[in-house]
Amino acid sequence: MSVEGFSFEVLGEDGPARVGRLTTPHAVVETPVFMPVGTQATVKSLSPTEVAATGARLILANTYHLMLRPSADLVARLGGVQRFMAWSHAVLTDSGGYQVFSLAKLRQISDDGVVFRSHLDGSKHALTPERAMQVQALLGSDIAMALDECPAGGAPQPDVERAMRRTSLWAARCIATPGPVGQARFGIVQGGSDEALRLAHLAEISAMDFDGIALGGFSVGEPIEVMYGLLEVLGPKLPPDRPRYLMGVGKPIDLLRAVGSGLDMFDCVLPTRNARNGQALTWGGRVNMRQMRHREDEAPLDAQCECPTCKGYSRAYIRHLVHAGEMLGARLLTEHNLSFYAALMREARLAILERRYAKFARDVEARMIERDEVGQT
Amino acid sequence: MSVEGFSFEVLGEDGPARVGRLTTPHAVVETPVFMPVGTQATVKSLSPTEVAATGARLILANTYHLMLRPSADLVARLGGVQRFMAWSHAVLTDSGGYQVFSLAKLRQISDDGVVFRSHLDGSKHALTPERAMQVQALLGSDIAMALDECPAGGAPQPDVERAMRRTSLWAARCIATPGPVGQARFGIVQGGSDEALRLAHLAEISAMDFDGIALGGFSVGEPIEVMYGLLEVLGPKLPPDRPRYLMGVGKPIDLLRAVGSGLDMFDCVLPTRNARNGQALTWGGRVNMRQMRHREDEAPLDAQCECPTCKGYSRAYIRHLVHAGEMLGARLLTEHNLSFYAALMREARLAILERRYAKFARDVEARMIERDEVGQT
Numbered sequence: 001m002s003v004e005g006f007s008f009e010v011l012g013e014d015g016p017a018r019v020g021r022l023t024t025p026h027a028v029v030e031t032p033v034f035m036p037v038g039t040q041a042t043v044k045s046l047s048p049t050e051v052a053a054t055g056a057r058l059i060l061a062n063t064y065h066l067m068l069r070p071s072a073d074l075v076a077r078l079g080g081v082q083r084f085m086a087w088s089h090a091v092l093t094d095s096g097g098y099q100v101f102s103l104a105k106l107r108q109i110s111d112d113g114v115v116f117r118s119h120l121d122g123s124k125h126a127l128t129p130e131r132a133m134q135v136q137a138l139l140g141s142d143i144a145m146a147l148d149e150c151p152a153g154g155a156p157q158p159d160v161e162r163a164m165r166r167t168s169l170w171a172a173r174c175i176a177t178p179g180p181v182g183q184a185r186f187g188i189v190q191g192g193s194d195e196a197l198r199l200a201h202l203a204e205i206s207a208m209d210f211d212g213i214a215l216g217g218f219s220v221g222e223p224i225e226v227m228y229g230l231l232e233v234l235g236p237k238l239p240p241d242r243p244r245y246l247m248g249v250g251k252p253i254d255l256l257r258a259v260g261s262g263l264d265m266f267d268c269v270l271p272t273r274n275a276r277n278g279q280a281l282t283w284g285g286r287v288n289m290r291q292m293r294h295r296e297d298e299a300p301l302d303a304q305c306e307c308p309t310c311k312g313y314s315r316a317y318i319r320h321l322v323h324a325g326e327m328l329g330a331r332l333l334t335e336h337n338l339s340f341y342a343a344l345m346r347e348a349r350l351a352i353l354e355r356r357y358a359k360f361a362r363d364v365e366a367r368m369i370e371r372d373e374v375g376q377t
Numbered sequence: 378m379s380v381e382g383f384s385f386e387v388l389g390e391d392g393p394a395r396v397g398r399l400t401t402p403h404a405v406v407e408t409p410v411f412m413p414v415g416t417q418a419t420v421k422s423l424s425p426t427e428v429a430a431t432g433a434r435l436i437l438a439n440t441y442h443l444m445l446r447p448s449a450d451l452v453a454r455l456g457g458v459q460r461f462m463a464w465s466h467a468v469l470t471d472s473g474g475y476q477v478f479s480l481a482k483l484r485q486i487s488d489d490g491v492v493f494r495s496h497l498d499g500s501k502h503a504l505t506p507e508r509a510m511q512v513q514a515l516l517g518s519d520i521a522m523a524l525d526e527c528p529a530g531g532a533p534q535p536d537v538e539r540a541m542r543r544t545s546l547w548a549a550r551c552i553a554t555p556g557p558v559g560q561a562r563f564g565i566v567q568g569g570s571d572e573a574l575r576l577a578h579l580a581e582i583s584a585m586d587f588d589g590i591a592l593g594g595f596s597v598g599e600p601i602e603v604m605y606g607l608l609e610v611l612g613p614k615l616p617p618d619r620p621r622y623l624m625g626v627g628k629p630i631d632l633l634r635a636v637g638s639g640l641d642m643f644d645c646v647l648p649t650r651n652a653r654n655g656q657a658l659t660w661g662g663r664v665n666m667r668q669m670r671h672r673e674d675e676a677p678l679d680a681q682c683e684c685p686t687c688k689g690y691s692r693a694y695i696r697h698l699v700h701a702g703e704m705l706g707a708r709l710l711t712e713h714n715l716s717f718y719a720a721l722m723r724e725a726r727l728a729i730l731e732r733r734y735a736k737f738a739r740d741v742e743a744r745m746i747e748r749d750e751v752g753q754t
Contacts, residue, residue, distance in 0.1 A: 041697065045704040070672070070697045077673060078693055086689050295447070296454060312463050316455055320418065320447045327422040327704050 003211055006142070006184040008243045014357040016235050016262035019349045022243055024142035025182040026082060027057040027090035031243060031264035032348055034255065034341040035060045035092060037272060040069070041085040043338070044272050045331045048087040054307065054335060055342030058090040058142070060267045063135055064099030067125070068118045072138035080140025092267075093141035095132040095188075097148055098216075098248075109149070111166060129173035137180045145214065146174040148188040153221025160192035163217075164201045175209055184211035186245060193222045195233055206239050213238055214245040215263070219254075228257050235261030252281060252344055253368060256361040259348050271341050275333035278322040281340050283364070285372025289333065294319040307339035380588055383519070383561040385620045391734040393612050393639035396726045399620055401519035402559040403459060404434040404467035408620060408641035409725055411632065411718040412437045412469060414649060417446070418462040420715070421649050422708045425464040431684065431712060432719030435467040435519070437644045440512055441476030444502070445495050449515035457517025469644075470518035472509040472565075474525055475593075475625075486526070488543060506550035514557045522591065523551040525565040530598025537569035540594075541578045552586055561588035563622060570599045572610055583616050590615055591622040592640070596631075605634050612638030629658060629721055630745060633738040636725050648718050652710035655699040658717050660741070662749025666710065671696040684716035 005025035012019040020031040036043045036051060039062045043051045051059065061081055066072060078084045081091050097114070100107060104116035104125075113128030127135075129147045136144035147170045149163040171187045179185065187210035191198035206213055215234065218227050231246070235258075238244045245265035246258050255266055271281055280287040282302040289301075300310035301318065309318070309332040321329030344364075351360035382402035389396040397408040413420045413428060416439045420428045428436065438458055443449060455461045458468050474491070477484060481493035481502075490505030504512075506524045513521035524547045526540040548564045556562065564587035568575035583590055592611065595604050608623070612635075615621045622642035623635050632643055648658055657664040659679040666678075677687035678695065686695070686709040698706030721741075728737035 040701045040703055041694075042701075042703045042705045045708075047705065047708070065701075069701060070693075074673060074693070078675065078691070084691075084694055084697075086694065296451060298455065314455070314461075316447075316451070317418075317461055317463065320461075324417045324419075324442075324446060326417055326419045327707065328419045328424065330704065331422075331424070 003184045005182040012353045014352045014355045017260050017352045017357045019352045020264055024090040026142050029058045030349055032259045032345050033265055034345050035267040036338050037267055037269045040065050041081055045334045050335055054338040060092050062099055063093045063096035067135050068120055072135045076138040090142040092143040093136045093139050095145040095147040096127050098150055100127055129170040130177045133174050133177040143184045146171045146187045148216050150217045164190050168204050171208055186210055186212035186214045188214045188216040190217045193226050198234055202237055212243040212245055214247050216247045219249045231258050231261040253365050260361055271337035272334050275337045276330045280333055281337045285368040288373050289319050289322045301336050307336050309336040380561045382559040389730045391729045391732045394637050394729045394734045396729045397641055401467040403519050406435045407726055409636045409722050410642055411722050412644040413715050414644055414646050417442050418458055422711045427712055431715040437469050440470045440473035444512050445497055449512045453515035467519040469520040470513045470516050472522040472524040473504050475527055477504055506547040507554045510551050510554040520561045523548045523564045525593050527594045541567050545581050548585055563587055563589035563591045565591045565593040567594045570603050575611055579614055589620040589622055591624050593624045596626045608635050608638040630742050637738055648714035649711050652714045653707045657710055658714045662745040665750050666696050666699045678713050684713050686713040
């Protein structure tokens with residue numbers, strides 16, 4: 001909790017919602033913040049300059065992917081992940097655990113850690129709590145995540161409890177592993193959809209010497225109202241003096257709800273992945289750019305948006321690019337979607353500072369649901 | 378030959394090689410010039426701003442693709458191809474004929490024109506010399522190409538002669554079709570690999586009222602030395618007062634040879650397509666970015682190059698992106714390759730103006746062949 005170059009302070013509050021300033025060796029970031037996902041040391045389709053132009057100063061990179069290709073040792077020799085990818089701002093790395101469970105083959109998990117085979121070439125690798133920290137030390141991220149076990153959505157209670165126990169055990173071993181100067185460490189709270197288990201695990205993880213606390217194991221298939229309900233309970237119980245990170249979430253409305261419960265940091269592939277599928281995310285909900293109605297539309301994606309896509313290109317052209325399978329379509333939609341997520345967080349921060357967050361979130365939600373093309377699922 | 382806003386003047390000569398200035402309604406272009414290919418109204422992977430930053434002011438778009446998707450009528454209603462794709466400089470469109478012969482299904486060709494089915498949805502379309510001009514008028518390009526018949530490489534002499542006869546017939550009908558204000562028209566010379574046929578057809582097409590003359594039917598499988606030899610003969614016979622365009626060519630060395638024979642304009646998918654396959658084109662020949670030797674190389678692709686890729690990214694990172702199948706890899710290599718082609722033409726113009734072109738071309742060729750990784754084929 002005293003990492004050189006890392007600090008967090010709360011600048012304003014409105015009920016459970018709060019505005020903070022997170023300082024890392026590579027960036028000063030206002031929270032609530034959305035972190036674009038740069039899985040393989042690139043935010044898919046964009047240059048680092050374009051990512052920064054959306055407003056982002058902190059992105060997520062995936063340890064699992066980078067340890068397999070090009071390898072953590074190589075990234076270290078090339079000066080760390082920021083220098084490797086020519087990104088001059090901050091990077092958070094996950095522990096690699098989540099991808100081991102979702103992508104790798106032939107996993108063998110024990111209290112010691114997990115042994116798996118690469119989904120790329122079948123090569124054998126081990127990830128222990130210590131190794132997860134060592135790999136992230138080699139990657140040189142600003143923020144490293146402790147290794148956790150994330151039970152599948154709807155897992156039976158004994159599995160959830162075993163994952164909690166193991167996650168706590170691993171968290172302590174992560175803390176005990178020496179880390180590089182200036183790298184902060186966040187612990188992860190599990191506990192499935194059970195309020196009592198979540199609160200118990202939150203207490204365990206919060207008691208450890210982590211620089212931030214993350215909520216893992218959400219958005220794994222549970223009804224969204226269950227997550228909202230748990231966030232309302234858990235948010236105010238999270239340590240007030242440390243950043244609070246909701247992992248892998250989510251849709252714009254999910255972010256608004258989580259901010260309203262006091263969460264500070266978010267990541268999700270949704271804005272980038274959906275962009276590659278032709279979907280724009282706007283103040284008026286989701287827009288499917290494949291639709292015929294955009295065919296001759298010279299208007300921008302979102303009249304309220306100041307991003308290069310909305311300033312420079314018509315819906316008609318973007319629809320053409322999406323239909324023709326052209327990379328530029330994915331790029332323009334990715335640029336827009338990340339700019340929109342950044343704007344959503346910026347407006348949320350302003351609303352909190354002006355103590356009108358509840359009304360802001362309600363109004364934005366209502367407008368999105370009313371105009372959404374796809375229907376909130 | 379007196380199109381409003383269109384002109385060409387020769388600024389300097391060195392043997393058959395020459396420097397010119399081509400003025401269109403949307404750009405002033407120094408020749409020799411390479412035109413990046415923007416098949417579907419986008420130079421694959423790049424934004425218009427990035428294309429312009431490579432030095433390009435004139436790009437090629439494909440009539441066949443655009444007439445099928447999104448349709449020439451739609452592009453016209455949206456203000457023409459330049460406005461549609463947010464490209465503020467000049468565009469040359471081909472006639473659509475070449476793609477009908479290479480991509481479309483169930484072609485029926487006659488002296489009237491060609492009837493074909495779309496490779497996208499099987500819909501039936503007709504392309505006549507008149508229709509080719511009408512479609513290009515709707516697209517609103519700066520330069521339109523006459524419809525021609527391009528015989529396959531190695532076609533027997535009667536087929537080559539029939540294609541020549543038909544191309545001349547069609548050229549006259551193109552000329553007779555009213556065009557929009559400010560759109561120049563180029564005729565196309567066929568004749569296969571036979572010098573006498575080429576010279577005869579060149580005389581026919583040059584006698585017509587075209588604003589520029591193109592050489593079609595090269596780089597269709599004939600030995601490259603045959604093309605070089607024919608260009609040496611044909612170049613000096615092309616009308617001196619009009620721009621001379623060698624269609625679909627080619628490799629850097631091919632461009633140097635053609636410039637040496639007096640050609641002014643070129644297009645080819647090679648720098649953009651090869652970029653997407655991980656190949657960089659440099660002053661030291663071709664570089665395969667998949668190779669292991671780039672794994673830890675912090676050097677840029679080409680130390681001589683001033684492009685954003687070479688200024689901002691290491692070979693190690695580009696290799697990683699190519700291996701990981703990331704779009705940014707294709708983008709960075711496309712940006713570099715087009716910047717290199719533009720630089721090659723810029724240096725060629727300078728060498729011509731300074732009357733040292735033969736030595737320049739010889740030196741560049743020698744260096745490329747010496748260091749080329751793949752071997753000139």
